[in-house]
Amino acid sequence: VRTLRCPRWPNGARAAVSLTFDVDGEAALTAESSAFRTRLSSLSDQRFGIVRGLPRILTLLREAHVAATFYVPGATAERYPDEIGAIIADGHEIGHHGHRHLPPHQTSPQAQQEEVAAGLEAIERVLGVRPRGYRAPGWEVTPETFRHVHAAGFQFDSSFMADDRPYVEEHGGRALLELPVHWTLDDFPLLAFRPTFVGTLSPPDAVRDLWLRELGSAVLDGRHTTFTMHPEVIGRGSRFGVLEALVTVLMDREDLWVARHTDVADLYTAGDGVSS
Ligand SMILES: [Zn+2]
Secondary structure: OEEOOOOOOHHHOOEEEEEEEEOOOOHHHHOOOHHHHHOHHHHHHHHHHHHHHHHHHHHHHHHHOOOOEEEEOHHHHHHOHHHHHHHHHOOOEEEEOOOOOOOHHHOOHHHHHHHHHHHHHHHHHHHOOOOOEEOOHHHOOOHHHHHHHHHOOOOEEOOOOOOOOOEEEEEOOEEEEEOOOOHHHEHHHHHOOEOOEOOOOOOHHHHHHHHHHHHHHHHHHOOEEEEEEOHHHHOOHHHHHHHHHHHHHHHHOOOEEEOOHHHHHHHHHHHOOOOO
């Protein structure tokens, strides 16, 4: 772990925040088990994220003038070109999130390479953009996947948690700028439920309190913080208030810089030579 000097945030802001969304779609379930291909009811909850949760999120961000980063598996972009295309039309960033959403640690070295290559190819073909950031499905990077992501020329990763400030992950003599994540800043373990994953289904107010505390701590530190959400989780009516509360605070406070991951990475790479 190599720490980095914190850049000066634009507009005199004291801290920086990124809202990120993992738009998995059905791929999250079919990657877990091929048995899910015929479990139409389970799949429909993932479809909710695309057809109902995502538009809700995009409307809120548009009205608040907030740009965010959306990590999308290649196969999900292929399946929903219009819905995912709407993300780009609103000025948001698309990040790489695998192709079939296969978790690297449960995938052969050969298939890990294919996940990185096929995801890139699909996003470029369907959406016409090349992702600059990578986020591993399930946040589990292996040495093989780290090597492929580095070789593909990604500017940054967002799957590790060794610091709560951007830092450098180094493995096998290769270095990548890391915009770290954490389970406490992810709606999935806090609010989700799946047939194969017994989530806690916490009261939304508890999550809002947790996240606003993290934001307060980030301002005291002057650091950058990443929140991670899933449209099928945060996009449900009762939970959506958590995102609304977060966005309201981001709008009300002039000492916060709200930025896409690529914009934060640009600030860091301008100041330090983090890639090697
Ligand atoms: Zn995912």
